[in-house]
Amino acid sequence: NAGVTQTPKFRILKIGQSMTLQCAQDMNHNYMYWYRQDPGMGLKLIYYSVGAGITDKGEVPNGYNVSRSTTEDFPLRLELAAPSQTSVYFCASSFTGEGEKLFFGSGTQLSVL
Amino acid sequence: GQNIDQPTEMTATEGAIVQINCTYQTSGFNGLFWYQQHAGEAPTFLSYNVLDGLEEKGRFSSFLSRSKGYSYLLLKELQMKDSASYLCATMDSNYQLIWGAGTKLIIKP
Numbered sequence: 001n002a003g004v005t006q007t008p009k010f011r012i013l014k015i016g017q018s019m020t021l022q023c024a025q026d027m028n029h030n031y032m033y034w035y036r037q038d039p040g041m042g043l044k045l046i047y048y049s050v051g052a053g054i055t056d057k058g059e060v061p062n063g064y065n066v067s068r069s070t071t072e073d074f075p076l077r078l079e080l081a082a083p084s085q086t087s088v089y090f091c092a093s094s095f096t097g098e099g100e101k102l103f104f105g106s107g108t109q110l111s112v113l
Numbered sequence: 114g115q116n117i118d119q120p121t122e123m124t125a126t127e128g129a130i131v132q133i134n135c136t137y138q139t140s141g142f143n144g145l146f147w148y149q150q151h152a153g154e155a156p157t158f159l160s161y162n163v164l165d166g167l168e169e170k171g172r173f174s175s176f177l178s179r180s181k182g183y184s185y186l187l188l189k190e191l192q193m194k195d196s197a198s199y200l201c202a203t204m205d206s207n208y209q210l211i212w213g214a215g216t217k218l219i220i221k222p
Contacts, residue, residue, distance in 0.1 A: 042117065042200070042212030043156075058209075090155055097208045099144045099163060104155035 002026050006091045006105030013081040013112045021076040021108050023091030031097040032074040034058075034066065036087040037107075043090070049074055050097060081112045115139045117213035119201050124219045125191055133186045133199050133216045141206020147175050147186045148200040150215065156200055159186070188218075196220045 004025045013019055025032065030051050035043040045058030049068040063085060065077040074093075078085060091105040117137045125131040137145070144163035148156035162168055162177035162184065174187040186199055198215040205211060 040121075040214055042202075042214045043210075044212075045209065099161065099204060099208075101146065101158035101161060102156075102210075104157070107155050 004091055004093055004103050004105040006089075006108060008108060009106065010109045011111070013078075013110065015081060015083065015112060017081050018077070018079050019081070021078070021089055021091070021110075023074045023076065023105055024072050025074075025093040025103070026072065027093065027095070027103065028071060029093035029095050029103070030071070031094045032068065033092045033102065034064070034074070034076045035090045035092065036060065037090060038087050046076065046089075048097075078110075083112050086110060086112045115205065115211050117201055117203060117211055119199075119213045119216045121214070122217045122219065124221060125188075127191055127193060127220055127222050129191050130187065130189050131191060131218065133188070133201075133218065135184045135186070135201035135213060137182050137184070137201070137203045137211070137213075139203045139205045139211055142179060143204040143206065143208055145175075145177055145184050146200075146202045146204070146210070147173075147184075148202065150198045150200055152197070159199075191220050193220050193222070 007022045033048045034046040044060045047066040049055045089108045092102040094100040119135045147159040150156040160175035167176045172189045177184045200215045201213040202210045
């Protein structure tokens, strides 16, 4: 099993550009999450999904969009990138959302200049 | 509001014991997690406590007191590879994780 695969590892965007961060898991997990991690701050939830076709906003959803067309894939779309979106992004998954540990992807370091 | 507090940084000596504290205030409580995160890497799961008391797992132990809104992670026989950030996270009544900013642990020889 590969676990949670996240691409790309690094990316530099210009202000106003768009991109998609890819996330896939092969553990048949129902729950998937996108977090961002900024220096000196805790992980912040951007969006999450409890199953294919179902997504919901987290704490900091503005400027992002997601889709969940299959159980395996949960891409994160950045539209009109802004410097405030410079961060490290982590995708994570769990089988259920209740008291279960998260499995994280390796992260994407994104810089918007 | 919801809040988690943990020290920003701690230093300890190889072979020693260190305790990392975490205090929390959340809307409802469905457990507390500890994760380890090495620099430039993803967090990895260490422990989960939902009932009061001490859970021991090898060199690492985690304690929870729900009445005090308090947890600690105890690391024994410290090794250089234990240098990392340790993240405390609580699960609220909606099963959402609230994360602390993490404690950077520096191990000196």
